[in-house]
Amino acid sequence: MNETVTLIIDGEQVTVPEGTTLLEAARACGRDVPVICYHEATTSEGLCRICVVDVQGSRRLQPACVTPCQAGAQVETRSERVERTRRTLLEMLGAAVDLTHAPDLQAMSADYHADPERFPGAERREHPLHDDNPFYIRDYSQCVLCWRCVQVCGEDAQYTFALTLTGRGYDTAVSTAFDISMTESPCVFCGQCVGVCPTGALKPKIEYGLEQGWTPDMLRQNTRRRRSPKAAEEG
Amino acid sequence: MSVNESNNLPELGGILGRYAGRTREALLPLLWDIQASQGYISPEAVHAVSKTLRVPEADIYGVIGFYTLFHEQPTGETLLRICTDQACGLAGADSLLADLRDRLSSAENPCTVEHSACLGLCEHAPAVLISRRGKEDVLAAAGIDDLLGDPHPRRAVAVGYPAVLVAGVEDGEEETLARYGDYAGLRCALETMTPQNVVGEVKASGLIGRGGAAFPTGAKWEGVWANPPDLPRYVVGNADESEPGTFKDRVLLEDRPHLLLEGMALCAYAVGARQGYLYVRGEYPEALRRVQAAAQEALDAGFLGDDILGSSFSFHLEIRRGAGAYICGEETALFEAIEGKRGFPRIKPPFPTTRGLFGAPTVINNVETLCAVPGIIRHGAGWFRQWGTERSTGTKLVSVSGHVERPGVYEIVPGVTLRTVLQDYCGGVRGGLKAVLMGGASGTFLTPEEIDVRLTFEDLRAIGATFGSGAIIAYNDSVDLRVVLQRLGRFFQHESCGKCFPCQLGTQRQMEILARAHTPLSGDRRRLTDIGLTMTEASLCGLGQTAASAVLSALEKWSDLIPDMPKGGRQP
Numbered sequence: 001m002n003e004t005v006t007l008i009i010d011g012e013q014v015t016v017p018e019g020t021t022l023l024e025a026a027r028a029c030g031r032d033v034p035v036i037c038y039h040e041a042t043t044s045e046g047l048c049r050i051c052v053v054d055v056q057g058s059r060r061l062q063p064a065c066v067t068p069c070q071a072g073a074q075v076e077t078r079s080e081r082v083e084r085t086r087r088t089l090l091e092m093l094g095a096a097v098d099l100t101h102a103p104d105l106q107a108m109s110a111d112y113h114a115d116p117e118r119f120p121g122a123e124r125r126e127h128p129l130h131d132d133n134p135f136y137i138r139d140y141s142q143c144v145l146c147w148r149c150v151q152v153c154g155e156d157a158q159y160t161f162a163l164t165l166t167g168r169g170y171d172t173a174v175s176t177a178f179d180i181s182m183t184e185s186p187c188v189f190c191g192q193c194v195g196v197c198p199t200g201a202l203k204p205k206i207e208y209g210l211e212q213g214w215t216p217d218m219l220r221q222n223t224r225r226r227r228s229p230k231a232a233e234e235g
Numbered sequence: 236m237s238v239n240e241s242n243n244l245p246e247l248g249g250i251l252g253r254y255a256g257r258t259r260e261a262l263l264p265l266l267w268d269i270q271a272s273q274g275y276i277s278p279e280a281v282h283a284v285s286k287t288l289r290v291p292e293a294d295i296y297g298v299i300g301f302y303t304l305f306h307e308q309p310t311g312e313t314l315l316r317i318c319t320d321q322a323c324g325l326a327g328a329d330s331l332l333a334d335l336r337d338r339l340s341s342a343e344n345p346c347t348v349e350h351s352a353c354l355g356l357c358e359h360a361p362a363v364l365i366s367r368r369g370k371e372d373v374l375a376a377a378g379i380d381d382l383l384g385d386p387h388p389r390r391a392v393a394v395g396y397p398a399v400l401v402a403g404v405e406d407g408e409e410e411t412l413a414r415y416g417d418y419a420g421l422r423c424a425l426e427t428m429t430p431q432n433v434v435g436e437v438k439a440s441g442l443i444g445r446g447g448a449a450f451p452t453g454a455k456w457e458g459v460w461a462n463p464p465d466l467p468r469y470v471v472g473n474a475d476e477s478e479p480g481t482f483k484d485r486v487l488l489e490d491r492p493h494l495l496l497e498g499m500a501l502c503a504y505a506v507g508a509r510q511g512y513l514y515v516r517g518e519y520p521e522a523l524r525r526v527q528a529a530a531q532e533a534l535d536a537g538f539l540g541d542d543i544l545g546s547s548f549s550f551h552l553e554i555r556r557g558a559g560a561y562i563c564g565e566e567t568a569l570f571e572a573i574e575g576k577r578g579f580p581r582i583k584p585p586f587p588t589t590r591g592l593f594g595a596p597t598v599i600n601n602v603e604t605l606c607a608v609p610g611i612i613r614h615g616a617g618w619f620r621q622w623g624t625e626r627s628t629g630t631k632l633v634s635v636s637g638h639v640e641r642p643g644v645y646e647i648v649p650g651v652t653l654r655t656v657l658q659d660y661c662g663g664v665r666g667g668l669k670a671v672l673m674g675g676a677s678g679t680f681l682t683p684e685e686i687d688v689r690l691t692f693e694d695l696r697a698i699g700a701t702f703g704s705g706a707i708i709a710y711n712d713s714v715d716l717r718v719v720l721q722r723l724g725r726f727f728q729h730e731s732c733g734k735c736f737p738c739q740l741g742t743q744r745q746m747e748i749l750a751r752a753h754t755p756l757s758g759d760r761r762r763l764t765d766i767g768l769t770m771t772e773a774s775l776c777g778l779g780q781t782a783a784s785a786v787l788s789a790l791e792k793w794s795d796l797i798p799d800m801p802k803g804g805r806q807p
Binding site for chain 2: 036045046047048049050052060061063066081084085088089092093095096118119120121122123144145154161162163164165166167168169170171172175176177178185186
């Protein structure tokens with residue numbers, strides 16, 4: 001039998017099995033802790049820090065998704081500094097990334113009163129649309145760098161390793177090796193990356209085509225695997 | 236395409252052959268070898284490396300893109316990287332960079348000129364790192380040296396009050412074994428002490444880590460020593476000195492390599508490690524060369540390798556060259572770099588003492604920390620404690636740069652005041668003192684009224700400052716502090732690894748707001764405070780947590796620098 005730990009979350013006493021994260025514990029007692037990078041199917045890397053909570057006695061805020069519950073801890077999930085941190089993070093993210101197709105993040109921003117105009121003159125992360133295969137489009141202007149697509153393409157699921165992170169800091173981007181097209185890459189078009197994308201950065205081609213108002217003919221043309229020019233000549 | 240078919244890469248096959256059977260951990264050394272031979276790392280080379288080390292091509296591409304010294308595109312025959320950080324900025328690096336670009340980056344002159352983050356040659360500012368195809372890189376003084384001719388590595392300026400760690404440095408002679416002598420501390424430990432005794436002596440000395448985090452060294456060693464005996468463990472020397480304004484480890488690497496190697500061997504004996512790594516920042520070619528030469532000498536003399544000094548203790552050391560990433564000075568990011576990955580810091584806990592390099596218990600110490608160990612073992616903890624205070628024991632190095640008469644590395648006794656260092660040791664400040672940046676870019680500003688602070692860990696903490704890496708940058712009254720902040724902003728934007736959102740986004744937004752510091756928008760002060768607190772409280776690693784420290788301290792101490800409601804300030 002696992003040992004249990006008892007702690008206090010927002011004034012409520014909670015008992016959970018040892019090893020439970022603060023996120024799991026907070027959710028178990030009905031608290032809403034927001035997440036962006038966290039996903040049940042991928043390794044938690046504590047990237048987005050939107051889930052930080054205030055643990056009494058800790059100098060810094062703690063990421064709830066990767067912090068195990070400690071016995072006797074007193075946790076506030078929405079203290080003033082948590083509130084300021086989440087609001088500022090969402091404002092900075094909104095100034096960097098196109099969140100038009102991310103309703104969850106829009107709702108979160110509204111919840112924390114994040115001002116979308118907080119950072120006038122901010123350089124946005126803009127990338128050309130990658131439309132290089134019949135199955136999905138990649139629009140990295142909408143990418144929040146949650147890493148999930150890279151993770152499922154690699155050791156969290158598929159072991160295909162078509163994707164990587166490149167660049168550094170603010171200029172980090174998801175890419176194939178040397179930015180080759182998906183069809184040249186080892187991608188097997190399993191679709192798992194599209195499934196875990198939290199924004200509109202990865203989108204099925206059909207969904208994208210419908211948004212663009214494509215006719216049924218165009219949809220058919222653009223979502224079938226094209227034969228290579230060489231094969232077409234021979235055939 | 237097989238390697239043999241790649242006619243444009245004639246040497247590649249030979250290089251790859253040397254790495255047959257190796258795995259991902261060999262990625263950075265292999266990429267260095269390829270770049271030295273080819274000038275850059277092409278898609279064909281990545282393909283071949285992928286086959287040799289069995290690492291996905293996308294991952295290799297991601298690694299190349301992380302480290303600024305690796306190139307995926309050809310560069311000019313000569314590549315000049317000009318440091319434009321703090322001390323170099325004061326010495327006119329910006330106009331030098333523009334001038335060199337105008338003169339040298341032309342069609343007939345195949346020379347690439349780039350700016351660089353702090354190169355750690357602050358006492359000879361402005362600094363330049365020169366890379367030429369087929370030759371060793373040179374770290375030189377851009378204002379003096381013949382950049383396209385035959386530049387020489389600059390000599391260190393190091394003065395001791397007293398000279399313990401920097402003993403003999405001023406002579407300028409290379410530290411050979413003949414000069415250094417026997418590894419007497421190591422011999423003493425092997426012949427008369429158990430590993431536990433060595434750990435105990437280091438604990439008793441009160442030695443505190445010199446890298447910046449100020450963690451007690453003995454406690455760290457004990458943590459690794461106490462792991463189950465069957466677990467392998469590692470010793471790692473952190474020579475990825477990159478904190479702007481810090482160059483003391485460069486001096487130790489160049490001029491006291493045997494002291495460092497003896498310290499590493501003692502650490503390995505104490506914690507039961509058989510394998511160690513020394514990770515030297517890529518911008519220190521002369522330091523790398525000298526420490527490699529010393530390691531070979533020590534191996535030949537039986538101070539490293541198998542059955543050291545006839546005992547059953549064996550310790551093998553591999554020296555690694557970093558590839559340009561401030562973040563790799565963070566201990567877990569450095570492990571990732573040795574493991575052949577992008578240098579992302581890991582979530583802690585687990586701490587390196589239980590899960591470090593390759594998942595094994597690991598001691599990772601700063602160069603200066605390791606250099607303090609041979610003396611402690613040879614002469615005892617009491618000898619070390621003759622200097623300093625109860626809580627700041629031993630001598631300590633500081634790197635002083637900026638507007639002082641004699642910039643350089645100074646060995647001090649903790650307890651002397653900052654005023655003594657600036658006025659007596661360094662010959663005073665040129666012009667009236669306006670500000671001191673204490674502890675490097677991730678440190679805090681001090682005002683002229685604060686320089687009577689005693690330089691100890693505890694006294695600095697009491698005034699909200701830190702020793703940090705021991706960097707001290709002095710600014711005189713001709714300096715516009717807004718420009719100083721702009722350089723800090725650019726540095727952190729350039730060096731953020733991009734892993735966690737607060738630092739990845741915050742360093743960019745901070746840089747943008749600082750860039751308009753002379754004509755701020757209404758609300759910019761509040762924006763900087765919110766960004767700074769978010770980075771400080773929510774970032775994943777120490778870099779992000781301190782990326783706003785200097786800026787926040789400047790806003791607090793010079794409130795008119797970026798006022799709340801700027802006079803005539805623009806509305807957003």
